[in-house]
Amino acid sequence: MRIAEIFRSIQGEGLLAGVPSVFIRVAGCNRRCRWCDTPRARSPRAGREMALDEIVRRATAFGGRHVVLTGGEPMAARGIRALARRLSEAGRHVTIETNATIPPRGVACDLASLSPKLRHAGGPPPDLAVLRAWLRGYDGQLKFVVRSPCDAAEARALLDALGVDVPPERVFLMPEARDRRTLRTRAEAVRRACLETGYRFGPRLHVEWFDRRKER
Numbered sequence: 491m492r493i494a495e496i497f498r499s500i501q502g503e504g505l506l507a508g509v510p511s512v513f514i515r516v517a518g519c520n521r522r523c524r525w526c527d528t529p530r531a532r533s534p535r536a537g538r539e540m541a542l543d544e545i546v547r548r549a550t551a552f553g554g555r556h557v558v559l560t561g562g563e564p565m566a567a568r569g570i571r572a573l574a575r576r577l578s579e580a581g582r583h584v585t586i587e588t589n590a591t592i593p594p595r596g597v598a599c600d601l602a603s604l605s606p607k608l609r610h611a612g613g614p615p616p617d618l619a620v621l622r623a624w625l626r627g628y629d630g631q632l633k634f635v636v637r638s639p640c641d642a643a644e645a646r647a648l649l650d651a652l653g654v655d656v657p658p659e660r661v662f663l664m665p666e667a668r669d670r671r672t673l674r675t676r677a678e679a680v681r682r683a684c685l686e687t688g689y690r691f692g693p694r695l696h697v698e699w700f701d702r703r704k705e706r
Contacts, residue, residue, distance in 0.1 A: 491569040492517040493545060494530065494537035494562065497704075498552045502696030504603055504631050504662055506585065511556040512549050516570070519563040521589055523611040525635070527668045527697075531562040542569060546576045557582040558603075565592040574598040590616065593623045602630040608644050610637055610666075618652055625654045633662045633692060637676065642683035662692030670701045 494515040501511045518534035519526075526532060549557055557577050564570050565588050577584050578598040586597065590604040602624045606616035624630055634645040642663055649656060665680045667673035673694060684691045 491540060491542065491545065491567055491573065492534060492537055493540045496545070496548050498554070500695065500699075501556070501558065501585075502694055502699075503664065503692055504601075504633055505660070506556065506601065507693060507695055509556055510554055511558050511585070512552045512554060513558045513560055514545060514549055514564075514573070516559065516561040516564045516567040518566060519561055519589075520566045520591060521563065521607060521611070521613055523607060523613070525611065525666055525668065528562070536562075542572055542576065545573060546580065549577065550580055550582070555581070555583050556585065558585045558587060560587040563589055563591070565594075565597070571595075571597050588624075590621050590624055593620050594627055599628050602628040603633060604630055605633045605635065606648065608634060608636070608641050608648075610641060611635070616648060618648075621652060622654055625652070625656060630656075631660045631662065632656060633664055635666045636663050636680055636683065637666045638679060639683050639686070642680075642687055642689070645689075646687055658688040659690055661689040663687070663689050664692035664694055667694065667697055668702065670698055673697045 494517040496514050498512050501509045515531050517536035519532045574584050575598045583600045585601040585603055586599045587603045590606050663680050665673050665676035
């Protein structure tokens with residue numbers, strides 16, 4: 491499996507924001523979002539090829555309970571199901587951060603962190619059937635990257651079309667930002683959108699802490 495990086499940091503987004511976690515960043519992605527905040531992992535040639543045993547050994551050596559499979563797009567990686575299963579068998583809480591374009595098909599996952607892309611990202615619209623499969627089969631959260639109130643309205647329309655009961659506290663609106671200054675500039679508009687929709691404001695702690703530097 492091609493791995494861009496393995497590191498320990500603090501989860502910056504979603505229900506587990508603030509939790510120390512080990513991140514396994516898989517190389518390669520099946521989307522080309524205009525505002526991608528991890529372009530270093532987008533290429534399938536990023537990082538290096540690693541055997542499953544080595545990945546598990548390095549990830550578990552950090553200790554702790556929480557492991558995050560991220561990318562890139564982890565569900566597009568060959569061997570992701572075997573990796574998730576091994577981590578689960580090792581007693582780790584596994585979060586999969588995915589754009590929800592690929593069905594889960596039984597992957598081991600304790601928290602499905604779903605980030606369907608809105609129109610401003612570019613590319614095709616979210617696949618409702620795939621989203622339903624994740625939400626009906628797993629403990630999940632939805633994270634929408636937004637720039638303006640119209641993006642929040644688009645997210646609400648998507649949820650209405652899903653026909654799945656998702657508690658509003660499981661839906662996060664997060665400011666689109668790759669640096670601290672942009673994050674702070676857009677935060678107020680997103681805060682107002684959360685008040686209007688009832689969804690949660692999603693802080694992006696890693697952007698606030700590390701700005702454009704790598705998370706560490």
